[in-house]
Amino acid sequence: MDYLAEILILAFGAAIANNFVLVYFVGICPFIGVSRRVDMAFGMGMAVTFVISVAAALSWFFTYFFLQPDAPWATAIYNALGGEGGSDLSILYYIIYIFVIAASVQLVEMYVRKMFPPLYKSFGVFLPLITTNCAILFACLEIMKGIHGAADPWGLDKALTLAIFGGVGFTIAIVIMAGIREELDLCDVPKALKGAGITLLVAGILAMAFMGFAGVKKSLKAMTESEPAAAVKVQETPPADKTAPPAKPDSVVASISKECDA
Amino acid sequence: MPNDTGPTPMERFIQGILPENPVYRQLLGMCPVLAVTSKVSNAITMAAAVMFVLVCANILVSLIRNILQPHLRILVFTLTIATFVTIADKVLAAYLYPMSKQLGPYIPLIIVNCLIICRCEVCASKQGVVTATFDAVGQSLGFLLALVSMATVRELLAYGSWFDIELFWIAGTPQEAYRWGLMGMPPGAFFTLGVLLGVANWITTLGKKKDKASA
Numbered sequence: 001m002d003y004l005a006e007i008l009i010l011a012f013g014a015a016i017a018n019n020f021v022l023v024y025f026v027g028i029c030p031f032i033g034v035s036r037r038v039d040m041a042f043g044m045g046m047a048v049t050f051v052i053s054v055a056a057a058l059s060w061f062f063t064y065f066f067l068q069p070d071a072p073w074a075t076a077i078y079n080a081l082g083g084e085g086g087s088d089l090s091i092l093y094y095i096i097y098i099f100v101i102a103a104s105v106q107l108v109e110m111y112v113r114k115m116f117p118p119l120y121k122s123f124g125v126f127l128p129l130i131t132t133n134c135a136i137l138f139a140c141l142e143i144m145k146g147i148h149g150a151a152d153p154w155g156l157d158k159a160l161t162l163a164i165f166g167g168v169g170f171t172i173a174i175v176i177m178a179g180i181r182e183e184l185d186l187c188d189v190p191k192a193l194k195g196a197g198i199t200l201l202v203a204g205i206l207a208m209a210f211m212g213f214a215g216v217k218k219s220l221k222a223m224t225e226s227e228p229a230a231a232v233k234v235q236e237t238p239p240a241d242k243t244a245p246p247a248k249p250d251s252v253v254a255s256i257s258k259e260c261d262a
Numbered sequence: 263m264p265n266d267t268g269p270t271p272m273e274r275f276i277q278g279i280l281p282e283n284p285v286y287r288q289l290l291g292m293c294p295v296l297a298v299t300s301k302v303s304n305a306i307t308m309a310a311a312v313m314f315v316l317v318c319a320n321i322l323v324s325l326i327r328n329i330l331q332p333h334l335r336i337l338v339f340t341l342t343i344a345t346f347v348t349i350a351d352k353v354l355a356a357y358l359y360p361m362s363k364q365l366g367p368y369i370p371l372i373i374v375n376c377l378i379i380c381r382c383e384v385c386a387s388k389q390g391v392v393t394a395t396f397d398a399v400g401q402s403l404g405f406l407l408a409l410v411s412m413a414t415v416r417e418l419l420a421y422g423s424w425f426d427i428e429l430f431w432i433a434g435t436p437q438e439a440y441r442w443g444l445m446g447m448p449p450g451a452f453f454t455l456g457v458l459l460g461v462a463n464w465i466t467t468l469g470k471k472k473d474k475a476s477a
Contacts, residue, residue: 023448024367025296029376032289091352094344094370102337131336132374134293141367192463196289197456204452211449 005224007161009217014162015169017217020135022173022207027135031174032199041178045171047127049164052136054104056163059140060156062096063147090148097140105131135170139163176206271396274385278400284377285408286462291377295412296451297368302425305413306406307361311354311369313402315346316378317395323386324394330387339382344373377405415454420446 034044065073070086078087109127113120146154189198284290298304351369354362386394419442444450
Protein backbone atom coordinates (compact mmCIF):
# COMPACT_ATOMS: atom_id res chain seq x y z
CA MET A 1 0.00 0.00 0.00
CA ASP A 2 1.49 3.35 -0.85
CA TYR A 3 2.24 5.94 1.79
CA LEU A 4 -0.44 8.50 0.97
CA ALA A 5 -3.24 5.92 0.96
CA GLU A 6 -2.08 4.60 4.31
CA ILE A 7 -2.13 8.05 5.90
CA LEU A 8 -5.51 8.88 4.35
CA ILE A 9 -7.08 5.69 5.65
CA LEU A 10 -5.65 6.33 9.11
CA ALA A 11 -7.05 9.88 9.04
CA PHE A 12 -10.50 8.76 7.85
CA GLY A 13 -10.56 6.01 10.45
CA ALA A 14 -9.61 8.31 13.31
CA ALA A 15 -12.00 11.10 12.35
CA ILE A 16 -15.11 9.23 11.25
CA ALA A 17 -15.13 5.43 11.00
CA ASN A 18 -13.63 4.88 14.46
CA ASN A 19 -14.84 8.15 15.93
CA PHE A 20 -13.33 8.66 19.39
CA VAL A 21 -16.61 9.57 21.05
CA LEU A 22 -19.16 7.42 19.28
CA VAL A 23 -17.16 4.22 18.83
CA TYR A 24 -14.56 4.21 21.60
CA PHE A 25 -16.57 6.24 24.17
CA VAL A 26 -13.64 8.44 25.17
CA GLY A 27 -14.39 12.06 25.97
CA ILE A 28 -17.96 11.31 27.02
CA CYS A 29 -17.87 13.76 29.94
CA PRO A 30 -17.44 16.92 27.79
CA PHE A 31 -19.66 15.34 25.13
CA ILE A 32 -22.55 15.40 27.61
CA GLY A 33 -21.44 18.35 29.73
CA VAL A 34 -20.38 20.99 27.20
CA SER A 35 -22.75 20.25 24.32
CA ARG A 36 -25.51 22.73 25.18
CA ARG A 37 -24.59 25.40 22.62
CA VAL A 38 -22.87 25.09 19.26
CA ASP A 39 -20.29 27.83 19.81
CA MET A 40 -19.20 26.40 23.16
CA ALA A 41 -19.02 22.91 21.69
CA PHE A 42 -16.89 24.19 18.82
CA GLY A 43 -14.55 25.94 21.27
CA MET A 44 -14.19 22.77 23.30
CA GLY A 45 -13.52 20.74 20.15
CA MET A 46 -10.84 23.15 18.96
CA ALA A 47 -9.17 23.20 22.39
CA VAL A 48 -9.10 19.40 22.49
CA THR A 49 -7.69 19.17 18.96
CA PHE A 50 -5.00 21.68 19.87
CA VAL A 51 -3.94 19.92 23.07
CA ILE A 52 -4.21 16.44 21.59
CA SER A 53 -1.72 17.31 18.81
CA VAL A 54 0.83 18.76 21.23
CA ALA A 55 0.44 15.86 23.68
CA ALA A 56 0.65 13.28 20.89
CA ALA A 57 3.85 14.75 19.45
CA LEU A 58 5.47 14.86 22.90
CA SER A 59 4.36 11.39 23.89
CA TRP A 60 5.51 9.96 20.54
CA PHE A 61 8.93 11.51 21.19
CA PHE A 62 9.21 10.04 24.70
CA THR A 63 7.83 6.64 23.71
CA TYR A 64 10.00 6.27 20.64
CA PHE A 65 13.32 7.44 22.04
CA PHE A 66 13.08 6.57 25.74
CA LEU A 67 10.26 4.32 26.91
CA GLN A 68 9.80 1.46 24.43
CA PRO A 69 11.91 -1.68 24.92
CA ASP A 70 15.35 -1.17 23.33
CA ALA A 71 14.64 2.52 22.78
CA PRO A 72 17.70 4.14 21.17
CA TRP A 73 18.40 7.06 23.50
CA ALA A 74 17.53 5.33 26.75
CA THR A 75 19.73 2.38 25.77
CA ALA A 76 22.59 4.75 24.99
CA ILE A 77 22.28 6.40 28.39
CA TYR A 78 21.96 3.02 30.10
CA ASN A 79 25.08 1.69 28.37
CA ALA A 80 27.00 4.89 29.09
CA LEU A 81 26.23 4.35 32.78
CA GLY A 82 27.72 0.89 32.58
CA GLY A 83 24.62 -1.27 31.94
CA GLU A 84 24.55 -4.19 29.50
CA GLY A 85 21.96 -4.79 26.75
CA GLY A 86 18.83 -2.79 25.93
CA SER A 87 16.73 -0.72 28.30
CA ASP A 88 13.02 -1.28 28.98
CA LEU A 89 11.12 1.52 30.66
CA SER A 90 7.68 0.42 29.49
CA ILE A 91 6.39 0.33 33.08
CA LEU A 92 6.60 4.12 33.13
CA TYR A 93 4.25 4.64 30.15
CA TYR A 94 1.17 5.84 32.03
CA ILE A 95 2.98 8.09 34.47
CA ILE A 96 4.93 9.78 31.69
CA TYR A 97 1.78 10.25 29.61
CA ILE A 98 -0.02 11.93 32.49
CA PHE A 99 2.96 14.24 32.99
CA VAL A 100 3.07 15.01 29.28
CA ILE A 101 -0.65 15.78 29.12
CA ALA A 102 -0.63 18.00 32.20
CA ALA A 103 2.47 19.80 30.95
CA SER A 104 1.11 20.35 27.45
CA VAL A 105 -2.18 21.68 28.79
CA GLN A 106 -0.22 24.13 30.92
CA LEU A 107 2.05 25.10 28.00
CA VAL A 108 -0.83 25.60 25.59
CA GLU A 109 -2.67 27.70 28.15
CA MET A 110 0.35 29.95 28.75
CA TYR A 111 1.16 30.28 25.03
CA VAL A 112 -2.40 31.08 24.01
CA ARG A 113 -2.85 33.61 26.81
CA LYS A 114 0.32 35.41 25.74
CA MET A 115 -0.01 35.25 21.95
CA PHE A 116 -3.75 35.13 21.18
CA PRO A 117 -5.74 36.87 23.94
CA PRO A 118 -9.09 36.74 22.06
CA LEU A 119 -8.66 33.01 21.49
CA TYR A 120 -7.81 32.57 25.16
CA LYS A 121 -11.00 34.35 26.11
CA SER A 122 -13.07 32.05 23.91
CA PHE A 123 -11.69 28.71 25.03
CA GLY A 124 -9.53 29.46 28.04
CA VAL A 125 -12.22 28.19 30.39
CA PHE A 126 -12.08 24.70 28.87
CA LEU A 127 -8.33 24.28 29.06
CA PRO A 128 -7.98 23.13 32.70
CA LEU A 129 -10.83 20.65 32.15
CA ILE A 130 -8.93 18.99 29.34
CA THR A 131 -6.26 17.45 31.60
CA THR A 132 -8.78 14.85 32.64
CA ASN A 133 -10.24 14.30 29.18
CA CYS A 134 -9.98 10.61 28.26
CA ALA A 135 -9.62 11.39 24.54
CA ILE A 136 -6.11 12.73 24.96
CA LEU A 137 -4.81 9.83 27.02
CA PHE A 138 -6.54 7.49 24.57
CA ALA A 139 -4.61 9.02 21.65
CA CYS A 140 -1.36 8.60 23.60
CA LEU A 141 -2.24 4.95 24.29
CA GLU A 142 -3.01 4.29 20.62
CA ILE A 143 0.37 5.75 19.69
CA MET A 144 1.98 3.52 22.32
CA LYS A 145 0.23 0.53 20.73
CA GLY A 146 1.63 1.54 17.34
CA ILE A 147 5.19 1.69 18.68
CA HIS A 148 5.43 -0.90 21.45
CA GLY A 149 6.60 -4.21 20.03
CA ALA A 150 5.44 -3.33 16.49
CA ALA A 151 7.41 -4.72 13.54
CA ASP A 152 7.16 -1.35 11.80
CA PRO A 153 6.95 1.28 14.57
CA TRP A 154 4.90 4.38 13.84
CA GLY A 155 6.72 7.53 12.85
CA LEU A 156 5.81 11.02 14.00
CA ASP A 157 3.70 11.46 10.84
CA LYS A 158 1.27 8.66 11.73
CA ALA A 159 1.11 9.69 15.39
CA LEU A 160 0.23 13.27 14.44
CA THR A 161 -2.31 12.15 11.83
CA LEU A 162 -4.10 10.00 14.38
CA ALA A 163 -4.09 12.77 16.98
CA ILE A 164 -5.21 15.66 14.76
CA PHE A 165 -7.94 13.71 13.00
CA GLY A 166 -9.03 12.16 16.27
CA GLY A 167 -9.50 15.71 17.55
CA VAL A 168 -11.37 16.66 14.38
CA GLY A 169 -13.64 13.64 14.87
CA PHE A 170 -14.31 14.72 18.44
CA THR A 171 -15.18 18.22 17.20
CA ILE A 172 -17.52 16.82 14.55
CA ALA A 173 -19.34 14.64 17.08
CA ILE A 174 -19.71 17.31 19.76
CA VAL A 175 -20.85 20.00 17.29
CA ILE A 176 -23.50 17.71 15.76
CA MET A 177 -24.66 16.86 19.27
CA ALA A 178 -24.85 20.53 20.27
CA GLY A 179 -26.88 21.33 17.16
CA ILE A 180 -29.35 18.59 18.02
CA ARG A 181 -29.56 19.66 21.65
CA GLU A 182 -30.36 23.25 20.70
CA GLU A 183 -33.39 21.87 18.86
CA LEU A 184 -34.20 19.47 21.71
CA ASP A 185 -34.68 22.43 24.07
CA LEU A 186 -37.89 23.18 22.17
CA CYS A 187 -39.18 19.61 22.40
CA ASP A 188 -41.41 18.05 24.99
CA VAL A 189 -39.10 15.45 26.47
CA PRO A 190 -40.40 13.15 29.24
CA LYS A 191 -39.35 14.52 32.61
CA ALA A 192 -37.22 11.52 33.61
CA LEU A 193 -35.21 11.62 30.39
CA LYS A 194 -34.43 15.36 30.48
CA GLY A 195 -30.74 16.25 30.31
CA ALA A 196 -28.36 13.33 30.14
CA GLY A 197 -30.92 10.64 29.35
CA ILE A 198 -32.17 12.06 26.07
CA THR A 199 -28.63 13.11 25.14
CA LEU A 200 -27.48 9.50 25.46
CA LEU A 201 -30.41 8.21 23.39
CA VAL A 202 -29.64 10.73 20.64
CA ALA A 203 -25.96 9.78 20.86
CA GLY A 204 -27.01 6.17 20.30
CA ILE A 205 -28.76 7.10 17.06
CA LEU A 206 -25.70 9.13 16.02
CA ALA A 207 -23.47 6.14 16.78
CA MET A 208 -25.71 4.00 14.57
CA ALA A 209 -25.24 6.49 11.74
CA PHE A 210 -21.48 6.50 12.23
CA MET A 211 -21.40 2.69 12.18
CA GLY A 212 -22.22 2.94 8.50
CA PHE A 213 -18.83 4.51 7.85
CA ALA A 214 -17.06 1.36 9.03
CA GLY A 215 -17.99 -0.24 5.72
CA VAL A 216 -16.56 2.74 3.80
CA LYS A 217 -13.25 2.30 5.60
CA LYS A 218 -13.16 -1.41 4.90
CA SER A 219 -13.83 -1.00 1.19
CA LEU A 220 -11.33 1.88 0.97
CA LYS A 221 -8.72 -0.42 2.46
CA ALA A 222 -9.62 -3.25 0.12
CA MET A 223 -9.51 -0.89 -2.86
CA THR A 224 -6.04 0.47 -2.12
CA GLU A 225 -4.65 -2.92 -1.19
CA SER A 226 -5.84 -4.81 -4.24
CA GLU A 227 -5.73 -2.01 -6.83
CA PRO A 228 -2.95 -3.46 -9.05
CA ALA A 229 -4.34 -6.97 -8.74
CA ALA A 230 -7.90 -5.81 -9.55
CA ALA A 231 -6.70 -3.94 -12.64
CA VAL A 232 -5.03 -7.07 -13.94
CA LYS A 233 -8.12 -9.13 -13.20
CA VAL A 234 -10.40 -6.75 -15.11
CA GLN A 235 -8.23 -7.19 -18.19
CA GLU A 236 -8.12 -10.92 -17.84
CA THR A 237 -11.70 -11.68 -16.95
CA PRO A 238 -13.66 -10.54 -20.06
CA PRO A 239 -12.48 -13.43 -22.26
CA ALA A 240 -13.12 -15.79 -19.39
CA ASP A 241 -16.61 -14.33 -18.99
CA LYS A 242 -17.35 -14.84 -22.68
CA THR A 243 -16.55 -18.47 -22.43
CA ALA A 244 -18.18 -18.97 -19.07
CA PRO A 245 -21.85 -18.05 -19.76
CA PRO A 246 -22.30 -20.54 -22.58
CA ALA A 247 -20.67 -23.20 -20.48
CA LYS A 248 -23.12 -22.74 -17.66
CA PRO A 249 -26.40 -23.38 -19.51
CA ASP A 250 -24.78 -26.39 -21.09
CA SER A 251 -23.92 -27.88 -17.78
CA VAL A 252 -27.35 -27.00 -16.41
CA VAL A 253 -29.00 -28.58 -19.38
CA ALA A 254 -26.76 -31.57 -19.01
CA SER A 255 -27.59 -31.95 -15.34
CA ILE A 256 -31.32 -31.51 -16.03
CA SER A 257 -31.22 -34.08 -18.81
CA LYS A 258 -29.32 -36.42 -16.52
CA GLU A 259 -32.04 -36.01 -13.87
CA CYS A 260 -34.71 -36.63 -16.51
CA ASP A 261 -32.89 -39.75 -17.61
CA ALA A 262 -32.74 -40.98 -14.09
CA MET B 263 -11.88 17.75 64.17
CA PRO B 264 -12.99 18.18 60.59
CA ASN B 265 -14.58 14.73 60.74
CA ASP B 266 -17.43 16.00 62.90
CA THR B 267 -18.90 17.97 60.04
CA GLY B 268 -20.66 16.09 57.29
CA PRO B 269 -21.89 12.52 57.26
CA THR B 270 -20.32 9.72 59.28
CA PRO B 271 -18.23 7.03 57.54
CA MET B 272 -21.14 4.57 57.56
CA GLU B 273 -23.53 7.11 56.05
CA ARG B 274 -21.01 7.86 53.31
CA PHE B 275 -20.69 4.12 52.63
CA ILE B 276 -24.46 3.72 52.23
CA GLN B 277 -24.81 6.91 50.21
CA GLY B 278 -22.28 5.77 47.65
CA ILE B 279 -24.25 2.65 46.79
CA LEU B 280 -27.68 4.02 45.88
CA PRO B 281 -28.66 7.54 46.94
CA GLU B 282 -25.54 9.04 45.35
CA ASN B 283 -24.72 6.31 42.89
CA PRO B 284 -21.68 7.53 40.92
CA VAL B 285 -23.11 6.59 37.54
CA TYR B 286 -26.86 7.09 37.77
CA ARG B 287 -26.94 10.07 40.12
CA GLN B 288 -23.63 11.88 39.60
CA LEU B 289 -22.91 10.90 35.95
CA LEU B 290 -19.25 10.21 36.69
CA GLY B 291 -16.95 7.72 35.01
CA MET B 292 -19.15 7.20 31.97
CA CYS B 293 -16.37 6.01 29.69
CA PRO B 294 -15.94 2.49 31.16
CA VAL B 295 -19.67 2.26 31.84
CA LEU B 296 -20.34 2.48 28.12
CA ALA B 297 -17.26 0.70 26.84
CA VAL B 298 -16.86 -2.52 28.81
CA THR B 299 -20.44 -3.50 29.59
CA SER B 300 -21.11 -5.80 26.67
CA LYS B 301 -20.49 -8.77 29.00
CA VAL B 302 -21.01 -9.18 32.74
CA SER B 303 -17.57 -10.75 33.26
CA ASN B 304 -15.86 -7.73 31.66
CA ALA B 305 -17.91 -5.39 33.80
CA ILE B 306 -16.99 -7.15 37.04
CA THR B 307 -13.27 -7.16 36.19
CA MET B 308 -13.44 -3.47 35.38
CA ALA B 309 -15.29 -2.68 38.60
CA ALA B 310 -12.72 -4.66 40.60
CA ALA B 311 -9.88 -2.70 39.01
CA VAL B 312 -11.65 0.59 39.72
CA MET B 313 -12.30 -0.46 43.31
CA PHE B 314 -8.64 -1.32 43.90
CA VAL B 315 -7.44 1.97 42.42
CA LEU B 316 -10.10 4.09 44.15
CA VAL B 317 -9.52 2.61 47.61
CA CYS B 318 -5.72 2.79 47.37
CA ALA B 319 -5.72 6.31 45.92
CA ASN B 320 -8.21 7.56 48.51
CA ILE B 321 -6.15 6.15 51.39
CA LEU B 322 -2.90 7.60 50.06
CA VAL B 323 -4.36 11.02 49.27
CA SER B 324 -6.01 11.12 52.69
CA LEU B 325 -2.64 10.35 54.33
CA ILE B 326 -0.82 13.13 52.49
CA ARG B 327 -3.67 15.66 52.60
CA ASN B 328 -1.87 17.97 55.03
CA ILE B 329 1.21 18.44 52.86
CA LEU B 330 -0.66 18.93 49.58
CA GLN B 331 -0.09 22.21 47.76
CA PRO B 332 -3.47 23.46 46.49
CA HIS B 333 -2.32 24.40 42.98
CA LEU B 334 -0.55 21.08 42.42
CA ARG B 335 -3.24 18.82 43.84
CA ILE B 336 -4.80 17.63 40.56
CA LEU B 337 -1.37 16.62 39.27
CA VAL B 338 -0.61 14.78 42.52
CA PHE B 339 -3.99 13.00 42.35
CA THR B 340 -3.47 11.85 38.77
CA LEU B 341 0.09 10.69 39.41
CA THR B 342 -1.04 8.71 42.48
CA ILE B 343 -3.83 7.16 40.45
CA ALA B 344 -1.48 6.44 37.53
CA THR B 345 0.82 4.49 39.83
CA PHE B 346 -1.98 2.29 41.13
CA VAL B 347 -3.41 1.82 37.65
CA THR B 348 -0.01 0.60 36.44
CA ILE B 349 -0.05 -1.97 39.25
CA ALA B 350 -3.59 -3.08 38.40
CA ASP B 351 -2.75 -3.28 34.70
CA LYS B 352 0.35 -5.42 35.26
CA VAL B 353 -1.50 -7.74 37.67
CA LEU B 354 -4.35 -8.22 35.19
CA ALA B 355 -1.91 -8.87 32.35
CA ALA B 356 -0.08 -11.45 34.47
CA TYR B 357 -3.04 -13.42 35.84
CA LEU B 358 -6.00 -12.72 33.52
CA TYR B 359 -4.32 -12.22 30.16
CA PRO B 360 -7.38 -12.78 27.89
CA MET B 361 -9.45 -10.39 30.00
CA SER B 362 -6.72 -7.76 29.93
CA LYS B 363 -6.58 -8.10 26.12
CA GLN B 364 -10.35 -7.62 25.90
CA LEU B 365 -10.44 -4.57 28.13
CA GLY B 366 -7.56 -3.08 26.13
CA PRO B 367 -7.07 0.66 26.60
CA TYR B 368 -9.89 1.00 29.11
CA ILE B 369 -7.75 -0.18 32.04
CA PRO B 370 -5.17 2.63 31.58
CA LEU B 371 -8.06 5.02 30.97
CA ILE B 372 -9.06 4.55 34.63
CA ILE B 373 -6.39 7.19 35.31
CA VAL B 374 -8.56 9.94 33.88
CA ASN B 375 -11.84 8.50 35.20
CA CYS B 376 -13.64 11.48 36.71
CA LEU B 377 -15.08 9.29 39.48
CA ILE B 378 -11.72 8.69 41.15
CA ILE B 379 -10.41 12.24 40.78
CA CYS B 380 -13.73 13.56 42.07
CA ARG B 381 -13.65 11.34 45.19
CA CYS B 382 -10.01 12.34 45.87
CA GLU B 383 -10.94 15.99 45.55
CA VAL B 384 -14.26 15.97 47.40
CA CYS B 385 -13.59 13.47 50.16
CA ALA B 386 -10.07 12.13 50.55
CA SER B 387 -8.25 15.47 50.50
CA LYS B 388 -10.42 16.72 53.37
CA GLN B 389 -11.22 13.69 55.55
CA GLY B 390 -9.35 11.17 57.66
CA VAL B 391 -8.23 7.74 56.50
CA VAL B 392 -11.21 5.79 57.89
CA THR B 393 -13.80 8.09 56.35
CA ALA B 394 -11.98 8.12 53.04
CA THR B 395 -11.77 4.32 52.94
CA PHE B 396 -15.47 3.86 53.69
CA ASP B 397 -16.34 6.47 51.10
CA ALA B 398 -14.18 4.77 48.48
CA VAL B 399 -15.63 1.32 49.14
CA GLY B 400 -19.20 2.65 49.05
CA GLN B 401 -18.67 4.55 45.82
CA SER B 402 -16.97 1.64 44.11
CA LEU B 403 -19.77 -0.73 45.18
CA GLY B 404 -22.20 1.73 43.61
CA PHE B 405 -20.07 1.71 40.50
CA LEU B 406 -20.07 -2.10 40.48
CA LEU B 407 -23.86 -2.09 40.78
CA ALA B 408 -24.22 0.30 37.84
CA LEU B 409 -21.78 -1.64 35.65
CA VAL B 410 -23.42 -4.99 36.39
CA SER B 411 -26.94 -3.67 35.79
CA MET B 412 -25.86 -2.23 32.43
CA ALA B 413 -24.00 -5.39 31.47
CA THR B 414 -26.91 -7.62 32.47
CA VAL B 415 -29.31 -5.83 30.15
CA ARG B 416 -26.83 -5.69 27.30
CA GLU B 417 -25.56 -9.26 27.55
CA LEU B 418 -29.06 -10.72 27.81
CA LEU B 419 -30.20 -8.83 24.73
CA ALA B 420 -27.03 -9.10 22.67
CA TYR B 421 -25.82 -12.63 23.33
CA GLY B 422 -28.71 -14.30 25.12
CA SER B 423 -26.49 -15.18 28.04
CA TRP B 424 -25.60 -13.97 31.52
CA PHE B 425 -22.07 -14.28 32.87
CA ASP B 426 -21.27 -16.34 29.76
CA ILE B 427 -23.95 -18.91 30.67
CA GLU B 428 -26.47 -19.29 27.83
CA LEU B 429 -30.11 -18.99 28.70
CA PHE B 430 -31.58 -22.47 28.56
CA TRP B 431 -34.40 -21.75 26.15
CA ILE B 432 -32.13 -20.46 23.42
CA ALA B 433 -29.14 -22.74 23.95
CA GLY B 434 -28.44 -24.57 20.74
CA THR B 435 -30.34 -22.17 18.47
CA PRO B 436 -28.39 -20.65 15.57
CA GLN B 437 -26.23 -17.63 16.35
CA GLU B 438 -28.60 -15.13 14.66
CA ALA B 439 -31.85 -16.18 16.30
CA TYR B 440 -32.97 -14.40 19.50
CA ARG B 441 -29.85 -12.22 19.56
CA TRP B 442 -29.98 -8.46 19.15
CA GLY B 443 -26.50 -7.79 17.82
CA LEU B 444 -26.82 -4.02 18.01
CA MET B 445 -26.90 -4.13 21.82
CA GLY B 446 -23.38 -5.52 21.87
CA MET B 447 -22.15 -2.63 19.74
CA PRO B 448 -21.61 1.06 20.61
CA PRO B 449 -25.19 2.29 19.89
CA GLY B 450 -26.59 -0.35 22.25
CA ALA B 451 -24.43 1.03 25.04
CA PHE B 452 -25.81 4.54 24.56
CA PHE B 453 -29.43 3.32 24.36
CA THR B 454 -29.14 1.11 27.44
CA LEU B 455 -27.53 3.81 29.57
CA GLY B 456 -30.05 6.40 28.40
CA VAL B 457 -33.02 4.20 29.25
CA LEU B 458 -31.57 3.08 32.60
CA LEU B 459 -30.86 6.71 33.54
CA GLY B 460 -34.44 7.54 32.73
CA VAL B 461 -35.68 4.64 34.88
CA ALA B 462 -33.43 5.72 37.78
CA ASN B 463 -34.74 9.29 37.56
CA TRP B 464 -38.33 8.07 37.39
CA ILE B 465 -37.91 5.90 40.51
CA THR B 466 -36.37 8.83 42.38
CA THR B 467 -39.29 11.11 41.53
CA LEU B 468 -41.73 8.38 42.60
CA GLY B 469 -40.00 8.21 46.00
CA LYS B 470 -40.18 11.99 46.39
CA LYS B 471 -43.89 12.04 45.54
CA LYS B 472 -44.56 9.39 48.18
CA ASP B 473 -42.63 11.45 50.75
CA LYS B 474 -44.73 14.49 49.92
CA ALA B 475 -47.97 12.52 50.10
CA SER B 476 -47.13 11.02 53.49
CA ALA B 477 -46.03 14.40 54.88
